[in-house]
Amino acid sequence: MKKILLVAAACLILASTVSAQTGFTAVSEMLGARCATCHEWAASYKGIADPARVVASFPEKSLLYQVVSTDRMPRSGVKLSGKEKALIKAWIAAGALPGESPPYPAASEQPSGPVPEPCPCGLK
Numbered sequence: 076m077k078k079i080l081l082v083a084a085a086c087l088i089l090a091s092t093v094s095a096q097t098g099f100t101a102v103s104e105m106l107g108a109r110c111a112t113c114h115e116w117a118a119s120y121k122g123i124a125d126p127a128r129v130v131a132s133f134p135e136k137s138l139l140y141q142v143v144s145t146d147r148m149p150r151s152g153v154k155l156s157g158k159e160k161a162l163i164k165a166w167i168a169a170g171a172l173p174g175e176s177p178p179y180p181a182a183s184e185q186p187s188g189p190v191p192e193p194c195p196c197g198l199k
């Protein structure tokens with residue numbers, strides 16, 4: 076019971092701060108809930124911010140933002156709300172960094188390398 080209340084409280088806090096927040100925590104919680112069922116990469120910073128999906132500072136050039144802004148994703152179920160899309164856009168525009176506020180983690184912690192392993196459901 077306590078856990079359910081905590082989750083409900085966290086959801087309320089998230090919902091009320093989502094428009095102002097541009098940090099990665101809000102982005103990852105949202106993508107984890109809405110996309111990770113089909114995309115394993117949606118569970119990690121490296122996966123989400125992979126160069127194949129995110130061009131830091133340029134939401135319009137980022138596949139991640141393109142697919143949600145055009146409602147191509149999520150593939151099924153409820154589309155992202157305007158606020159949720161705006162959150163992704165703001166986070167990418169702010170540099171797509173893993174932290175919440177400066178000082179940001181060292182550049183060595185930024186994503187690099189190939190696209191992650193395909194997820195178990197057969198997607199890339």
Ligand code: HEC
Binds near residue numbers: 112114139155
């Ligand atoms: C019901 C399953 C499903 C859900 C949920 C889903 N996707 Fe997808 N996604 C797919 C499939 C299947 C493809 C490959 C076909 C295509 O590109 O349309 C894909 C492709 C993609 C791609 C391009 C390929 C890649 O992996 O980079 C991106 C980016 C993407 N999805 C983002 C998202 C985001 C962001 C969400 C959550 C808001 C999401 N998807 C939710 C099924 C899903």
